[in-house]
Amino acid sequence: MGSAWPAAEIVVAAQGGDEAAVAALVSGAHPHVRRFAFALCATSQDAEDAAQDAMIVLFRKIGTLRATAALASWMFRIVRNECLRRVREMASGSEQFVDMPTSSAEDDVLVRLEVERVAAAISALPADQRRVLIMRDVQGLPGSFVARATGLSTAAMKSRLHRARAAVRSQLRVPADGNLE
Missing domain, CATH: 1.10.10.10 (Winged helix-like DNA-binding domain superfamily/Winged helix DNA-binding domain)
Known part of the structure; x- marks a missing residue:
């Protein structure tokens, strides 16, 4: 399934503000985030935009991630929410629908490999x-x-x-x- 997510040591260093680790984390997570986006967004343009927005969030807010093992789940939720936001914008005014649930609690973190299996099947x-x-x-x-x-x-x-x-x-x-x- 390609390269692995960045190692926990890189995530911890990035959380602590190490600029080189943040750069390594962003470049290492990007292919996975992009794969999530292409599996979740309705259009390729939305997928590119959602992946880019998610990488910006990662860069700016890595210090707020509580558990290093939750990186894949956190990024998946960011991409999912970006895709949902784009659909809501597209749908506003054309049809009202019930607010969709946002992110789940951190306890039920998605298992990284299962997420990638589902994303690959959808892709x-x-x-x-x-x-x-x-x-x-x-x-x-x-x-x-x-x-x-x-x-x-x-x-x-x-x-x-x-x-x-x-x-x-x-x-x-x-x-x-x-x-x-």
Whole structure:
């Protein structure tokens, strides 16, 4: 899956203000953050912008990260929130929808490898399926909005969403009923 996240020693040094460590952390985290963004955002332009914004947050706020092991989870949440913000901006005025949940508590930190597995499975989808899946399941947008935004009928959007979910489930080897038994 490519290079590993920066080592804990680099994260600790960056948290302490070591400029060389901050530079190493930003450059080491960038490929992972970019992969998250391309898996989570609806468009490639939003993904590029979200990844860049997340790297700025990392650079400015690394000292606020409480647990070095939470770096991947923290960056994932920053990217996710950037993608959601961009969708909200796009959707404002066109349809009202319930506020989507923001970040989870630090206790339930996402397991780094699992996040990357899911991101890779979503990234492997054809672009039309990926966009529908991200907008509906990741960003939580209403189906009617997703259909309009993608120029599809509701039935066509649902069909693409079903195929995308099945492909991701197959890639992750999770049975259709969601049970891991």
